[in-house]
Amino acid sequence: MDLTFNDEEAAFRDELRAWLGANDAGPEPQGDEDAHYRWRRDWQRQLADARWAGVHWPSEFGGRSATLTQSAIFFEELGRSRAPLPADVLGLLLAGPTLMVWGTDAQKERLLPTILNAEEPWCQGFSEPDAGSDLAALKTRAVRDGDDWVVTGQKVWTSGAQFAKWCMLVARTDFETPKKHQGLTYFVLDMDQPGVIVRPLRQITGEAEFNELFLQEARIPDDAVVGGVGNGWKVAMTTLMNERSGLAFFLQVRLRNQLDKLIEEVAARGMLDGAGGNAIAQKLGDLHVKAEVIRLTAYRGLTAIERYGQPGPEGSLTKWMWSQANQELTQLAVDLLGDEALTADSPWSYELLRARGNSIEGGTTEVLKNIVAERVLGLPRMR
């Protein structure tokens, strides 16, 4: 056991920290979602120009061939410097790595270069109104028509679709097979065509990060099939396996920053002083323990992958821990700061509302518990 970073990792952190010290994204635009997107896009371009956008990508594709630990360091430092995530996280973390595994040479050559600098951003067309956690139940159909596929159906919770050039689309191409995991195909869909209609979904925060996506005879050329016709489930699993890579470290640091902010505000009001402050200190300390445990458990997960080539139980737990901790933190802020934290212009009120999505997005806590119960603990399939 050695929980220090080796020389290469330390050098990586130093170089990045120095760069983040000299470069920043500028002031965050308030209230205007398009401006906010452009702010993150420009930030990604700054990162890409200095080769910091896709650090985990192999150098042949413009990355730094970073190890898992270096990738974790990247997201930690990004969070620590209070910089935003790059605009096209979906392209960098999901589409790019999926294409590297399953894409043809022509696909890689055409699609990878425009991910790093956010020139052609991505969205993910997996979930449907009747296929959420049960992804294989999806109904969007793709039918061959000459050299093209014609796609009809509806996708939902499609983050960033309003800005995306490409969509990772999973559709059914075989309607006869009795096994629903078979007969799916993974496509790259060009969003820029009349058959693709994007309708923003307003969230409880008032903003619209995600959308409904209506596909009305949208066309996809046959050479945009990824990983072969009928192989879509396997390709989609590659995408989903990458879903939580590295990002956990960014989210942990963000939680840490918010907790520190709350502790400072509470301490400044004298609420931690004396025996009377014990109850409040215990609540904040509970969240400190959770934040630390998320960080340590995420690092344990990296060790498991680096040593044994597969994630241990840790990977399934950190997202669950983080969403719970973030919800508890934002609720505690309201408890401790009073109703001023519930006014529309308080940053805490936004965090409170946004946190409700944490235990739903990217796998609900209930589904995570099922995964832990079945795959980690070996319990029989749930009823």
Next chain:
Amino acid sequence: MNFDFSDDQREIKRTARDLLAGRSSFERVRAAAEAPAPPAYDPALISELGELGWPGIAVCEEHGGQGLGAVELGILLEELGYACAATPFLGTVLAALAIEHAGSSQQRERWLPGLASGEVRGALGSAGAIVPDAPGAAVVVLLDDDGGATVLDTAQDGVTVQTVATIDPTRASGRVSARADVGEELPGDVAAAVGRAAIAVAGELVGISQRALEMTLAYVKERKQFDIPVGAFQAVSHRCAQMLLYTESARSATYYAAWAADAEPQRLAEAAALAKAAASEAGREVTASAIQAHGGIGFTWEADVHWLYKRAQLDAAFLGGTGTHRATLARLVSTRLHTMDA
């Protein structure tokens, strides 16, 4: 960054697991707990652990120990917790930790060789509080309210060890008091020594949690109602998932703290509070869940989960519970943030 045990550490863990499976089955634990004046320790187990050098695993070689560190000691305690072993080991290693890290050279020479070999039994705890393994201890490190500690030779006049019957009959407990003119102060960094002790107790709690989880999994896979294993019901399986979350959280914090104790002692105070907070919560929650998931059987004296629950309760309360350590941590962070701003 590598969170994995070394080959040697893995070997220690495997050896301990195998040995205790044979020498400290629940049958033996029960025999110790159900004796007329519990606990009736098995003298053969005590001497075997001594011969293996376990009590001295973290004592320096100069004084007859193996010279290994907090990680190795934590591994042994995890396995003793896993077995819920009824043997006076914890008190001895905690007394040795305190004397080794905060004692004078005279105190080390006097006590460490005996503690390391297991021939001398020890205990550590706070004045007025329940001290595990105090009955039968030849030396007690007694912590006072002001952050100091006294080494007491229990054979001396003026030292009183009063046996206390607790809910945990697998471990002897007592309260210790001493006349003001008796005993020698520990001259070194008592807080750091107590931090090390807290990390060691956290190790035992991790083992207790792991065992309670495994027993529960075995039970809910086997026990059927409505013709299916009860572990297939989400109300049960999600409880089990939560038990894993607590256990792994405690493990992350405890392994980190054990590593920090030797490798980065400047982080010891915070890491110890973190480990003890997480492990105390895990021990109590996981063993309580184990009783619940076992249903009516879990509430009977006949099932073995209650030994784990009882041990977890005592360990959690010992050297500060979850709440105390959480409050300490929040104030440490607050001070650090304040210092950074200034």
